[in-house]
Amino acid sequence: xxxxxxxxxxxxxxxxxxxxxxxxxxxxxxxxxxxxxxxxxxxxxxxxxxxxxxxxxxxxxxxxxxxxxxxxxxxxxxxxxxxxxxxxxxxxxxxxxxxxxxxxxxxxxxxxxxxxxxxxxxxxxxxxxxxxxxxxxxxxxxxxxxxxxxxxxxxxxxxxxxxxxxxxxxxxxxxxxxxxxxxxxxxxxxxxxxxxxxxxxxxxxxxxxxxxxxxxxxxxxxxxxxxxxxxxxxxxxxxxxxxxxxxxxxxxxxxxxxxxxxxxxxxxxxxxxxxxxxxxxxxxxxxxxxxxxxxxxxxxxxxxxxxxxxx
Amino acid sequence: xxxxxxxxxxxxxxxxxxxxxxxxxxxxxxxxxxxxxxxxxxxxxxxxxxxxxxxxxxxxxxxxxxxxxxxxxxxxxxxxxxxxxxxxxxxxxxxxxxxxxxxxxxxxxxxxxxxxxxxxxxxxxxxxxxxxxxxxxxxxxxxxxxxxxxxxxxxxxxxxxxxxxxxxxxxxxxxxxxxxxxxxxxxxxxxxxxxxxxxxxxxxxxxxxxxxxxxxxxxxxxxxxxxxxxxxxxxxxxxxxxxxxxxxxxxxxxxxxxxxxxxxxxxxxxxxxxxxxxxxxxxxxxxxxxxxxxxxxxxxxxxxxxxxxxxxxxx
Numbered sequence: 100x101x102x103x104x105x106x107x108x109x110x111x112x113x114x115x116x117x118x119x120x121x122x123x124x125x126x127x128x129x130x131x132x133x134x135x136x137x138x139x140x141x142x143x144x145x146x147x148x149x150x151x152x153x154x155x156x157x158x159x160x161x162x163x164x165x166x167x168x169x170x171x172x173x174x175x176x177x178x179x180x181x182x183x184x185x186x187x188x189x190x191x192x193x194x195x196x197x198x199x200x201x202x203x204x205x206x207x208x209x210x211x212x213x214x215x216x217x218x219x220x221x222x223x224x225x226x227x228x229x230x231x232x233x234x235x236x237x238x239x240x241x242x243x244x245x246x247x248x249x250x251x252x253x254x255x256x257x258x259x260x261x262x263x264x265x266x267x268x269x270x271x272x273x274x275x276x277x278x279x280x281x282x283x284x285x286x287x288x289x290x291x292x293x294x295x296x297x298x299x300x301x302x303x304x305x306x307x308x309x310x311x312x313x314x315x316x317x318x319x320x321x322x323x324x325x326x327x328x329x330x331x332x333x334x335x336x337x338x339x340x341x342x343x344x345x346x347x348x349x350x351x352x353x354x355x356x357x358x359x360x361x362x363x364x365x366x367x368x369x370x371x372x373x374x375x376x377x378x379x380x381x382x383x384x385x386x387x388x389x390x391x392x393x394x395x396x397x398x399x400x401x402x403x404x405x406x407x408x409x410x
Numbered sequence: 411x412x413x414x415x416x417x418x419x420x421x422x423x424x425x426x427x428x429x430x431x432x433x434x435x436x437x438x439x440x441x442x443x444x445x446x447x448x449x450x451x452x453x454x455x456x457x458x459x460x461x462x463x464x465x466x467x468x469x470x471x472x473x474x475x476x477x478x479x480x481x482x483x484x485x486x487x488x489x490x491x492x493x494x495x496x497x498x499x500x501x502x503x504x505x506x507x508x509x510x511x512x513x514x515x516x517x518x519x520x521x522x523x524x525x526x527x528x529x530x531x532x533x534x535x536x537x538x539x540x541x542x543x544x545x546x547x548x549x550x551x552x553x554x555x556x557x558x559x560x561x562x563x564x565x566x567x568x569x570x571x572x573x574x575x576x577x578x579x580x581x582x583x584x585x586x587x588x589x590x591x592x593x594x595x596x597x598x599x600x601x602x603x604x605x606x607x608x609x610x611x612x613x614x615x616x617x618x619x620x621x622x623x624x625x626x627x628x629x630x631x632x633x634x635x636x637x638x639x640x641x642x643x644x645x646x647x648x649x650x651x652x653x654x655x656x657x658x659x660x661x662x663x664x665x666x667x668x669x670x671x672x673x674x675x676x677x678x679x680x681x682x683x684x685x686x687x688x689x690x691x692x693x694x695x696x697x698x699x700x701x702x703x704x705x706x707x708x709x710x711x712x713x714x715x716x717x718x719x720x721x722x723x724x725x
Contacts, residue, residue, distance in 0.1 A: 107527040107528070111527055112527050112528070112529035112530075113529070115525070115527035115529050116530065116531065116532070116535075118524055119521060119524050119525055119529075119535045119536075119539075120531075120535055122517075122521060122535075122539065123535040123539050126538065126539050126541070126542060126599065126603075127538050127541070129553070129554070129564070130541060130542070132557065132564050133553050136556070144562075145559075145561075145562040146562070147561055147567070147577070148567055149562070149567050222446050222447045222450065223447065225443040225446065225447070226443060226444050226446070226447035226448075229439075229440050229441075229442075229443030229444035233436055233437070233439065233443070234436075234437075234440070235440050235441075235444055241444070241448065245447070245451060247709065248451055248455040250656055250708050250709055251455065251660075251705055251708075252659075252660035252662070252681055252684070252704055252705065252708070253660070254660075254662060254681050254684045254685050254688065254701065255459075255462060255684070255702075255704060255705050256454075256455065256458045256459065256462070256701075257688070257689075258458075258462060258465070258472075258688050258697060258698055258701065259457075259458035259462050259465070259698075260454070260458050261472070262461070262472065263461070278450070278454060281450065282450050282453075282454035282455060285447055285450065285451060314436075314439050315439075339544060342546065343544075343545065343546035343547065343548075345547060345548035345662070345663035346663055349548075349666075350685070350689060360549055360663075361548065363548070363549050363552060364549075364551075364552040372556075374556055377552065378553070378556075380549075381549045381552070381553055384546065384549055385545050385546065385549065388544050388545055388546075389541060389544070389545075392537070392540060392541055392544045393537055396533075396536070396537050396540065399540060399607060400607045400608065400610075400611055403604060403607070404649070407649060408608055408612075408646065409611070
């Protein structure tokens with residue numbers, strides 16, 4: 100419907116557009132700055148006034164993935180660098196002594212992120228279907244209980260979980276962290292998926308039941324395909340949460356199962372924090388989430404509010 | 411068979427008949443679906459909570475396993491509630507909560523209101539604005555410390571450019587007066603988009619016809635804004651406050667990485683204080699009582715608030 104009395108005038112649209120664009124650019128600046136810093140030399144990264152035009156280098160990325168040690172000029176002369184990254188490092192009379200721990204921390208993030216996502220979506224789908232279609236005793240209370248688990252400050256449960264995990268040997272293990280993140284994500288998973296499944300008409304399953312399907316078959320062949328997009332976006336929200344989580348990760352892991360968020364701030368260079376390396380790590384870590392956000396923008400609101408608000 | 415036919419058939423056939431034949435009753439199936447979730451949540455949320463409550467009555471210390479654990483009754487609670495330092499952290503948390511909510515509602519609602527003009531490119535700008543809240547608070551906090559560096563940081567440079575103050579003359583996170591604001595700024599940067607999205611949903615839920623009717627009655631724009639827009643968006647705004655309030659009450663990651671509670675203890679919010687008691691001083695029993703108090707506070711405030719929210723919704 101155009102030309103209604105409620106439509107904004109072109110001037111209003113222009114004015115609104117410019118204000119929003121300014122806010123968006125200001126918001127984006129710190130992010131662009133992170134990405135740019137990853138391609139600077141340490142000297143450029145701390146130049147004042149901040150350098151907008153600079154000679155890009157991959158030093159930050161090389162530093163992120165390797166540990167280096169200073170070598171005598173004789174050693175450097177006797178062992179010339181072979182690869183492009185060795186050449187970057189050799190400029191500082193250094194040679195690569197081995198990989199840094201960033202790679203394994205990143206891998207931990209992937210294992211724990213995807214593991215807990217799979218589990219929480221799997222359990223969440225079952226529970227959401229149960230709550231959506233059956234008369235579960237104390238249904239409302241159980242649903243509220245599930246939601247309320249999200250209100251607990253992570254630090255508050257961390258103490259007994261720390262003790263509990265130590266007793267059963269789950270501390271600092273992938274399995275322990277996967278279980279923990281699954282539990283944390285379940286509240287969102289159940290609530291979101293229940294919303295999606297509620298929207299699928301019950302008649303479809305009833306028709307399937309009459310056609311001779313069992314409950315499980317009807318669930319698998321009728322409900323799951325219908326809920327696929329809902330399940331996919333729930334999965335991405337669970338993944339993003341597990342990916343970004345910090346409090347549990349820093350309290351309950353120390354080495355084996357440490358994820359990237361507690362690790363990135365600990366990247367130290369020669370004189371304090373190695374900002375290009377930190378920026379490189381941050382960029383690699385933030386990039387998947389940025390891409391997901393662009394894909395998810397239609398479902399965003401539902402996901403972040405557990406489906407309490409629909410657009 | 412048309413879908414209408416299926417629907418009619420499904421409604422007219424009593425569903426119980428089909429199910430009873432296949433063994434499992436609906437009740438059993440419901441439990442198979444729901445039980446795993448409940449069991450996991452009991453194991454990883456409720457069991458630890460009960461354990462925390464039990465520990466809160468003792469003087470247990472994790473780092474002294476050989477010491478005899480004494481039952482101290484309510485002493486931990488008494489110590490916490492009479493400790494001026496704890497009240498100080500509560501104040502820091504309240505300050506943080508109030509100002510982040512204030513700015514996020516103000517800016518978030520304004521942005522949503524502007525975006526609702528549906529100008530060209532509004533989708534693109536919205537997506538850009540939404541990016542920060544999807545990022546890892548730990549990594550974001552760590553990087554903002556770089557932006558806040560007095561000599562080299564982008565933030566100080568920008569402030570110097572706009573106001574003309576010397577960029578190296580102030581440090582956002584090292585200064586007792588500025589540090590709380592440094593956190594408020596980053597939290598606002600990160601979470602304003604959340605409030606904006608909820609407000610946008612609220613604005614879009616208002617039917618055009620109401621405004622058209624108001625227009626017929628020759629109500630001024632100002633009047634329309636206060637008598638239609640605000641009341642219709644209010645439940646959404648309250649929901650945004652609830653979500654942000656709970657999250658910021660238990661805020662840990664951003665503050666830890668930005669200031670770690672310092673300088674002094676000006677930004678020592680409750681979560682960080684609790685982490686110090688539990689994992690640095692290892693006063694496990696004391697920290698458990700602290701955790702219980704925090705949880706009861708969040709839960710209590712949230713329950714009261716949800717009641718108010720429902721009343722507004724029903725209006």
